[in-house]
Amino acid sequence: MDNVPVIELEKISKIYGKGDIAVHALDGVDLRVDPGEFIAIMGPSGSGKSTAMNVIGCLDSPTSGHYRFMGYEVSGLSRDQRALLRRHYLGFIFQGYNLLPRTSALHNVELPLIYMGKPRAARREAAMDALRKVRLEARAHHQPNELSGGQQQRVAIARALVGNPKVILADEPTGNLDTKSSVEIMDMLRTLNRDTGLTIVMVTHDQDMAKYADRLIWMVDGRIERDERKSRAA
Amino acid sequence: MAASSATNENRGRPEMLWETIRLAIQAIFRNALRSFLTVLGIVIGVGSVIAMVTVGQGSTQQVTADVQKLGTNIVIVVPGQDAMRGGPHGTTASMFTLRINDILQQRIPEVALSAPISQTRERVIFGKENRLSDIVGTDNRYFQAAGWDVAAGRLFEPGEIASGRAVCVIGETVHKELFGGGDPVGEKIRIGALSCRVIGRLLSKGASTFGSDQDDFVIMPLATFQRRIAGNTDVQSLYISIRNGASVEDAMVRITDLMRELRRIRTGEETDFEVLDMKQFATILTGITDILTGLLSTVAAVSLLVGGIGIMNIMLVSVTERTREIGIRLAIGARSYDVLLQFLVEAILLSLMGGVIGIIGGLLLGAAGTTWLSVPFSPSSGIILASFAFAALIGIVFGYFPARRAARMDPIEALRHE
Numbered sequence: 001m002d003n004v005p006v007i008e009l010e011k012i013s014k015i016y017g018k019g020d021i022a023v024h025a026l027d028g029v030d031l032r033v034d035p036g037e038f039i040a041i042m043g044p045s046g047s048g049k050s051t052a053m054n055v056i057g058c059l060d061s062p063t064s065g066h067y068r069f070m071g072y073e074v075s076g077l078s079r080d081q082r083a084l085l086r087r088h089y090l091g092f093i094f095q096g097y098n099l100l101p102r103t104s105a106l107h108n109v110e111l112p113l114i115y116m117g118k119p120r121a122a123r124r125e126a127a128m129d130a131l132r133k134v135r136l137e138a139r140a141h142h143q144p145n146e147l148s149g150g151q152q153q154r155v156a157i158a159r160a161l162v163g164n165p166k167v168i169l170a171d172e173p174t175g176n177l178d179t180k181s182s183v184e185i186m187d188m189l190r191t192l193n194r195d196t197g198l199t200i201v202m203v204t205h206d207q208d209m210a211k212y213a214d215r216l217i218w219m220v221d222g223r224i225e226r227d228e229r230k231s232r233a234a
Numbered sequence: 235m236a237a238s239s240a241t242n243e244n245r246g247r248p249e250m251l252w253e254t255i256r257l258a259i260q261a262i263f264r265n266a267l268r269s270f271l272t273v274l275g276i277v278i279g280v281g282s283v284i285a286m287v288t289v290g291q292g293s294t295q296q297v298t299a300d301v302q303k304l305g306t307n308i309v310i311v312v313p314g315q316d317a318m319r320g321g322p323h324g325t326t327a328s329m330f331t332l333r334i335n336d337i338l339q340q341r342i343p344e345v346a347l348s349a350p351i352s353q354t355r356e357r358v359i360f361g362k363e364n365r366l367s368d369i370v371g372t373d374n375r376y377f378q379a380a381g382w383d384v385a386a387g388r389l390f391e392p393g394e395i396a397s398g399r400a401v402c403v404i405g406e407t408v409h410k411e412l413f414g415g416g417d418p419v420g421e422k423i424r425i426g427a428l429s430c431r432v433i434g435r436l437l438s439k440g441a442s443t444f445g446s447d448q449d450d451f452v453i454m455p456l457a458t459f460q461r462r463i464a465g466n467t468d469v470q471s472l473y474i475s476i477r478n479g480a481s482v483e484d485a486m487v488r489i490t491d492l493m494r495e496l497r498r499i500r501t502g503e504e505t506d507f508e509v510l511d512m513k514q515f516a517t518i519l520t521g522i523t524d525i526l527t528g529l530l531s532t533v534a535a536v537s538l539l540v541g542g543i544g545i546m547n548i549m550l551v552s553v554t555e556r557t558r559e560i561g562i563r564l565a566i567g568a569r570s571y572d573v574l575l576q577f578l579v580e581a582i583l584l585s586l587m588g589g590v591i592g593i594i595g596g597l598l599l600g601a602a603g604t605t606w607l608s609v610p611f612s613p614s615s616g617i618i619l620a621s622f623a624f625a626a627l628i629g630i631v632f633g634y635f636p637a638r639r640a641a642r643m644d645p646i647e648a649l650r651h652e
Contacts, residue, residue, distance in 0.1 A: 087566065088567070099562075102264065112566045112567060115572065
């Protein structure tokens with residue numbers, strides 16, 4: 001299992017529009033992410049890092065190329081099949097937290113489990129566990145507007161974790177946060193990665209945040225320009 | 235990996251469906267006022283159908299019961315065609331006479347009794363009390379044919395009928411209202427310009443169809459009525475009882491033939507009177523109810539259509555408002571089907587809520603209406619179930635388009651939505 005990459009992109013292209021006005025958001029991207037890796041994708045705006053994120057997160061399908069997720073070809077999956085893939089194997093963290101408004105933290109965290117068809121009691125328990133991991137069990141019944149930005153993002157992390165995904169996809173997770181909260185969030189992600197071996201793919205434009213990852217992908221014009229591995233500190 | 239082969243997972247799982255319903259209820263009550271206003275059209279539509287059908291069925295039951303009480307051996311002859319709808323005063327056909335009435339009784343063997351009837355409404359005065367009642371001119375044959383019994387006093391004597399004496403028999407309502415339950419026999423009441431001595435009062439028969447009070451009348455000899463009240467020699471209708479064992483249909487044919495002859499209607503010419511048995515009478519009365527029910531059902535249908543459009547509109551607003559929520563759900567792993575179901579269930583519940591409120595309101599209105607009309611209140615479970623099902627159908631039909639719009643959203647676009 002360990003030698004099968006979690007994510008394997010092979011000559012992935014994503015083209016928007018046709019003919020002269022066609023935009024190559026991704027232009028033959030090759031990428032291999034092994035289990036337990038924490039990678040940061042960086043690049044200027046328009047470099048294709050968001051599109052790469054959407055393709056990796058199965059929110060979008062590539063125009064051409066192969067995408068193997070845990071060894072299975074997923075580039076040709078239907079919309080609903082991709083939804084099921086996200087449901088069972090992926091967790092998302094967004095820049096704007098994207099919690100359901102007027103809904104308690106606990107309920108927000110429970111949401112993925114509802115779609116998994118987990119019974120109510122098991123859902124409660126798992127959601128509380130996830131909130132405990134992000135040290136927010138005391139705020140379980142607070143609604144998002146009663147929580148700080150950093151706390152909301154922690155709820156979002158709990159929501160991403162609760163279904164035991166193979167990969168966490170974080171899209172500018174600290175983009176809306178102050179430095180203190182950002183550090184807190186990044187520490188949390190790194191701890192998760194180290195302690196549980198969770199694979200994390202993060203998009204950021206903040207060099208300081210990218211330092212938390214142990215591998216840095218630099219994208220320009222829909223291509224991977226640099227791929228740097230840090231030696232993992234013990 | 236199960237994902238690619240498990241597109242059907244969760245479909246129809248009770249746990250999932252219950253969550254969807256719970257979520258929809260939450261969404262509906264989060265905007266309680268808006269939801270209520272949205273379903274008002276459904277409430278009014280369903281409510282008016284239930285109320286109308288309840289009242290209509292009550293009336294029909296009452297008419298049928300009344301007709302059975304009157305007996306199936308009664309035939310009524312009125313001048314004009316469609317006389318029951320226009321009323322005896324609405325026709326241009328000439329009235330009957332006492333002579334025709336008596337010839338019918340003599341010549342047709344099936345006829346047991348034929349009573350001439352003329353009537354109007356007039357104010358009846360006794361002392362300080364007064365009341366607008368039906369004034370009927372007839373003779374003793376009517377009491378017998380219609381089954382009226384004397385509670386106190388007596389009926390008319392032949393001399394009183396022949397000479398048109400100012401004597402009268404009163405119904406229980408007139409007795410109660412004018413005499414406060416005291417003994418009326420021997421007292422004089424005033425009817426218009428006529429002073430009339432009360433010689434008897436009748437046993438109560440109670441309210442009839444549509445709540446009209448059968449006991450609210452004063453009866454006097456036909457001649458008295460003709461001379462002192464109407465000022466003519468008309469007979470407005472004939473109240474005929476058919477002999478036991480004789481065929482009502484045969485009797486009606488004979489009455490028609492003889493009446494045509496007496497009124498000198500040539501072959502091929504149209505009859506200018508109607509011979510109605512109680513079955514037809516009931517049909518005419520319930521026909522009025524049917525027409526009313528039909529009319530109001532049309533109004534209700536329009537109301538339901540408007541209600542459905544209202545639901546579609548509010549669901550479209552809701553889908554737009556919750557675009558981001560839809561994006562989140564899709565990203566987390568909701569399929570198109572899950573999102574479609576969520577919004578469809580919400581629309582159906584919304585519509586059903588309107589249906590239930592409408593059913594309750596309609597039943598209350600129906601109960602009030604039937605009480606007011608003194609007809610039986612017997613709501614039909616069929617129409618209640620049908621209303622419920624119809625409300626659900628409206629939810630499905632008008633909720634489908636907005637729900638499909640939600641289900642087809644692109645998760646990336648939806649998440650970007652502000």
